[in-house]
Amino acid sequence: MNSKERQIIEGLKVVCTCKNIRQRDFLKHIKAGMTIVEELKKATGAGSGTCKGKGCTPRIAELLAAERKKRDS
Numbered sequence: 001m002n003s004k005e006r007q008i009i010e011g012l013k014v015v016c017t018c019k020n021i022r023q024r025d026f027l028k029h030i031k032a033g034m035t036i037v038e039e040l041k042k043a044t045g046a047g048s049g050t051c052k053g054k055g056c057t058p059r060i061a062e063l064l065a066a067e068r069k070k071r072d073s
């Protein structure tokens with residue numbers, strides 16, 4: 001699997017299971033400059049599902065940290 005294929009598959013991973021919001025939806029906003037979890041939740045609708053963000057908030061924070069690390073390396 002090449003890096004482009006890996007990127008596509010990673011993008012399909014569901015971050016917010018309540019609202020079925022995928023990683024690629026968050027990455028689009030992160031690449032546009034968003035750096036705060038709450039901004040990402042508002043932009044995507046994540047956190048408004050039945051768990052009220054208990055499931056996805058830590059995953060969004062991890063995604064932000066990973067993207068920040070990639071950007072800074």
Ligand code: FES
Pocket residue numbers: 015016017018019046047048049050051052053054055056057
């Ligand atoms: S997993 Fe996102 S609101 Fe429940």
